[in-house]
Amino acid sequence: MPEKLTTVRTVAGLRAQVARWRAAGEKVGLVPTMGALHEGHLSLVQAARRRGADHVVVSVFVNPTQFGPNEDFSKYPRQEDSDAAKLETVGADLLYAPDVGEMYPDGFATTVHVAGLTDGLCGPLRPGHFDGVATVVSKLLLQCLPDIAVFGEKDYQQLQVIRRMVRDLDVPVLIEGAATVRDESGLALSSRNAYLSADQLAIARQLNGVLFAMAERIAADPARCRSEMEWGLERLREAGFDRIDYLAVCDAASLEPLEVADRPARILAAAFIGRTRLIDNIPV
Numbered sequence: 001m002p003e004k005l006t007t008v009r010t011v012a013g014l015r016a017q018v019a020r021w022r023a024a025g026e027k028v029g030l031v032p033t034m035g036a037l038h039e040g041h042l043s044l045v046q047a048a049r050r051r052g053a054d055h056v057v058v059s060v061f062v063n064p065t066q067f068g069p070n071e072d073f074s075k076y077p078r079q080e081d082s083d084a085a086k087l088e089t090v091g092a093d094l095l096y097a098p099d100v101g102e103m104y105p106d107g108f109a110t111t112v113h114v115a116g117l118t119d120g121l122c123g124p125l126r127p128g129h130f131d132g133v134a135t136v137v138s139k140l141l142l143q144c145l146p147d148i149a150v151f152g153e154k155d156y157q158q159l160q161v162i163r164r165m166v167r168d169l170d171v172p173v174l175i176e177g178a179a180t181v182r183d184e185s186g187l188a189l190s191s192r193n194a195y196l197s198a199d200q201l202a203i204a205r206q207l208n209g210v211l212f213a214m215a216e217r218i219a220a221d222p223a224r225c226r227s228e229m230e231w232g233l234e235r236l237r238e239a240g241f242d243r244i245d246y247l248a249v250c251d252a253a254s255l256e257p258l259e260v261a262d263r264p265a266r267i268l269a270a271a272f273i274g275r276t277r278l279i280d281n282i283p284v
């Protein structure tokens with residue numbers, strides 16, 4: 001029988017529970033999130049179980065250090081009660097919901113920076129974002145010391161950054177990526193979709209179609225990267241996106257931009273509708 005979901009708010013509380021599972025020889029999975037949970041997050045809990053975790057810890061922490069000064073930290077949705085109810089439906093075991101003081105005690109002075117992979121795409125457009133992510137994910141991994149941690153491919157650059165950070169710092173955890181969960185129109189589920197009006201949602205729902213069309217045409221002719229990017233940018237403008245941060249065809253591992261998709265590649269995009277910034281990516 002799965003245990004009922006319990007909530008802990010301190011590193012000591014988290015470690016005490018994880019220690020009990022370890023003493024019983026059981027494997028622990030960690031799913032880091034910022035809450036406002038949807039089916040995409042719940043799929044990560046299920047993926048952790050499928051990949052061998054006997055118990056799954058889900059962290060919910062809206063991490064201030066990964067938001068820029070003009071970003072949506074204060075309005076980011078916080079809904080712990082409904083998050084807990086959703087986690088129960090997929091049999092998560094522990095909700096770890098620290099406050100900012102627990103995560104960043106007075107005098108906190110350390111930053112984890114992953115070079116190279118953060119030079120392009122979201123990196124320069126959200127200065128400091130990946131330092132905030134790498135630092136808080138390092139802390140979450142060290143606080144919980146899970147056997148595996150699962151992250152969504154929806155945040156593809158983030159996933160690559162975390163893989164590199166874990167490899168470089170010899171963190172003893174297996175990092176697993178999980179496929180993007182989409183709605184019936186193909187729109188990638190995202191907590192920020194809740195900011196969109198009905199008209200804006202109709203625009204958002206066109207993003208994935210443009211990426212899938214580009215992927216099909218580039219797969220047929222790998223030298224078409226540049227012309228397909230121009231085609232895709234035009235389609236996104238026509239669809240009504242207000243600002244396109246990037247639309248790029250990149251090497252799937254290094255995230256270097258590609259002119260010719262002659263190796264595993266990924267098409268990645270970030271675009272604004274009003275003040276809401278959406279991201280998506282798919283393989284070629």
Ligand SMILES: Nc1ncnc2c1ncn2[C@@H]1O[C@H](COP(=O)(O)OP(=O)(O)OP(=O)(O)O)[C@@H](O)[C@H]1O
Nearest residue numbers: 033034035040151152154155180181189190191192
């Ligand atoms: N549609 C999705 N499918 C699979 N995983 C997802 C999906 N959306 C988010 N995730 C993953 O869930 C984890 C937590 O992400 P986060 O809490 O930021 O959710 P989000 O919906 O991406 O929110 P935001 O709108 O802030 O980007 C990350 O590993 C992220 O990649």
Ligand SMILES: CC(C)(CO)[C@@H](O)C(=O)[O-]
Nearest residue numbers: 032033034063133136155
């Ligand atoms: C990994 C993460 C939980 C770190 O705050 C966040 O960036 C997210 O929700 O993807």
Ligand code: BAL
Nearest residue numbers: 034066067129155158
């Ligand atoms: N989903 C990644 C977290 C962020 O955008 O800050």
